[in-house]
Each structure stands twice: as C-alpha cells, then as structure tokens.
Amino acid sequence: MKKTFFIIVLILAAGLAFCLYQIKHFAASPLVIKQETIFTLPAGTGREGLKAALRQQHIIKRTRWLPALWQLEPELASFKAGTYRLMPGMTVRQMLALLASGREAQFSIRFVEGSTFKEWLAILGKAPYLKHTLDGVAPEDIAQRLGRDPLSPLEGRFYPDTYLYTAQTTDVALLKRAGLRMDKTLDETWQGKAPGLPYKTPVDLLTMASIVEKETGLPDERPKVASVFINRLRLSMRLQTDPTVIYGMGESYKGAITKQDLATPTPYNTYLITGLPPAPIAMPGQASLAAAAHPARTSYLYFVADGKGGHTFSTNLASHNQAVQQYRESVKENHAQ
Numbered sequence: 119m120k121k122t123f124f125i126i127v128l129i130l131a132a133g134l135a136f137c138l139y140q141i142k143h144f145a146a147s148p149l150v151i152k153q154e155t156i157f158t159l160p161a162g163t164g165r166e167g168l169k170a171a172l173r174q175q176h177i178i179k180r181t182r183w184l185p186a187l188w189q190l191e192p193e194l195a196s197f198k199a200g201t202y203r204l205m206p207g208m209t210v211r212q213m214l215a216l217l218a219s220g221r222e223a224q225f226s227i228r229f230v231e232g233s234t235f236k237e238w239l240a241i242l243g244k245a246p247y248l249k250h251t252l253d254g255v256a257p258e259d260i261a262q263r264l265g266r267d268p269l270s271p272l273e274g275r276f277y278p279d280t281y282l283y284t285a286q287t288t289d290v291a292l293l294k295r296a297g298l299r300m301d302k303t304l305d306e307t308w309q310g311k312a313p314g315l316p317y318k319t320p321v322d323l324l325t326m327a328s329i330v331e332k333e334t335g336l337p338d339e340r341p342k343v344a345s346v347f348i349n350r351l352r353l354s355m356r357l358q359t360d361p362t363v364i365y366g367m368g369e370s371y372k373g374a375i376t377k378q379d380l381a382t383p384t385p386y387n388t389y390l391i392t393g394l395p396p397a398p399i400a401m402p403g404q405a406s407l408a409a410a411a412h413p414a415r416t417s418y419l420y421f422v423a424d425g426k427g428g429h430t431f432s433t434n435l436a437s438h439n440q441a442v443q444q445y446r447e448s449v450k451e452n453h454a455q
Contacts, residue, residue, distance in 0.1 A: 148208065275297055311412065328399045332399060333359065345414040346421055
C-alpha cells in the first residue's frame with residue numbers, strides 16, 4: 119500500500135510539474151504575429167471573450183493554457199478594455215501584462231505650420247482610430263462644440279504640432295487641445311511683444327503671424343518679412359500680400375493669381391483693403407508668432423522672391439522693381455534649362 123501510494127504521489131507530482139512547465143512555457147512563448155498589430159478589447163469582454171478574440175485574430179495559436187496561467191498569475195487576469203499595440207517577439211505574459219496595465223496604443227497626428235482649418239478637418243477625417251464627429255458639420259457648429267464664439271473664425275486658432283491620442287478619442291477633443299495650446303501661446307506672445315507695434319488685439323498679432331507663416335519658410339527671414347508689413351501698417355500702405363488674396367479666393371483659386379483676382383474684392387484682398395485682413399489665413403507656428411511680436415527693425419517696404427528659395431528686400435519701389443525684374447529673368451533661365 120505504501121509503495122502504491124508513493125507511486126501515485128510521484129505520478130501526481132510529475133503531472134503537476136509537467137503542467138507547471140507547460141504553463142510557464144506557454145507564458146514565455148512569443149505571439150504568432152509577424153508585424154505590429156493593433157488589438158482592440160471591447161468593454162465588457164470576459165475571459166472567454168478574450169480567448170476567442172486572440173484565436174480569431176491569430177494572436178496566439180492555442181489558448182488551452184490561459185485559464186491555468188490566470189490561476190497561477192491572477193494579476194494577468196485583470197485586463198482592461200482598450201486598443202493596444204502588440205509587437206512581434208512579445209510573449210503571452212507580456213501581452214497579458216500590457217492588457218492588465220491599461221497602457222493603450224498611442225497614435226499620432228501631425229498638423230504643419232501654415233496649414234488651414236479646412237486642411238486640419240481633412241487630416242482629422244483620415245486619422246485612424248479617431249472618433250469622427252465633425253464630418254459635414256458647419257464651422258459655426260464646430261465652434262459651438264469647441265465652446266468658442268460661433269461668429270469668430272476658427273482659422274489660426276489652433277497650434278500646429280504633432281499630437282498623440284488613444285483610440286476613440288474624438289476629433290473635438292483633439293481640436294480643444296490644440297486650441298487651448300494656441301490660446302496659451304498667443305497670450306504669452308502678446309504679453310511679451312515689443313512695444314509700439316500697430317496691433318489693437320491679440321488676434322491682430324495672430325493674423326500677422328499667419329501672413330508671415332505663408333510668405334516664407336526660412337526662419338531667419340520671418341522677422342524681416344514681419345518688419346515689411348509693420349512698416350506698411352505704420353505708413354497706412356496696403357499690405358498687398360498674395361497669400362491673403364489666395365485665402366479670400368477660396369475654392370476658386372487654381373494655383374495662380376491673375377490681375378483680375380487682385381482687382382476682385384474680398385474681405386481678405388489686401389491689395390484693396392487697408393490694414394490687416396479680418397482674421398488669420400492659416401495656423402502660424404511659434405517662429406512666426408515670435409516674428410510678429412518682435413519684427414526686425416528695418417526700413418523695408420517691399421520684398422520679392424529671389425529665385426533661390428529666399429527673398430530680396432527693398433526700401434523703395436525702384437529697387438523693388440529691379441528685384442522683380444531679376445526674379446523674372448531667373449525664372450526664364452530656369453525654364454529654358
């Protein structure tokens with residue numbers, strides 16, 4: 119009897135050791151995925167639901183040892199709903215620990231300096247795993263959803279940058295973040311601006327920054343470009359900046375401005391209106407905001423492209439016309455080559 123009992127104990131011990139080995143081996147085995155995989159665990163999913171999802175999405179081959187692993191390591195059984203990023207080489211234990219941690223996958227969305235609100239909406243509309251609520255919504259209704267004045271243009275009121283978000287974040291939530299950041303940045307810029315600038319409100323500074331943003335992509339040119347427009351404002355000269363005309367043209371702009379376009383009135387046509395346009399024409403970045411707040415001290419009143427990626431600045435019309443002629447000749451030479 120003692121010998122039989124001893125044999126049974128040995129068999130049970132061996133079986134238990136085998137099971138423990140299998141559980142540990144299973145926990146340390148890699149997922150079968152070969153590339154980064156986004157895995158979504160819906161709210162209310164139980165253990166059987168998780169097992170089924172892992173099988174259906176081919177995350178792991180077999181789930182028979184999952185219940186035993188959860189018994190052995192119960193901290194891995196408290197998984198949380200969400201969308202997770204699973205990587206090749208990740209083990210079953212690491213995956214379960216990730217699901218238990220609630221550290222959801224982060225996605226990124228990029229809004230570049232100089233982009234318009236219309237372009238932002240298009241980018242938001244294509245963003246993966248974002249909850250889209252603004253498709254077909256009128257700008258004034260979007261403003262209300264953002265808690266802003268529906269009568270004030272939204273252009274320029276969002277800070278361009280890369281933003282991270284988790285799955286099912288709403289497009290409104292992202293815009294609110296970018297809007298609050300621009301509000302804070304604009305307030306700080308306004309408080310620290312140089313004295314004596316011809317701005318009445320922070321929106322004036324924001325509008326100037328948006329024009330500077332659209333006129334040049336060279337950081338060292340931005341303060342000089344801002345100085346041209348500041349000098350013109352002080353002399354009550356019209357700004358005569360093409361980007362404002364283009365913005366005012368809206369959908370009718372096809373890639374080139376004609377003399378008729380320059381002569382067609384819009385609220386943004388600075389060839390016809392005096393002073394700044396009624397609102398920004400794009401989302402300016404930090405550098406353009408800084409240039410608008412601290413323009414260079416110059417006597418420049420004109421600038422034109424130099425054909426090399428930059429601009430030639432002039433203090434008088436005669437010099438400007440000469441620079442324009444040089445630019446046209448350089449364009450002809452480039453076309454001839």
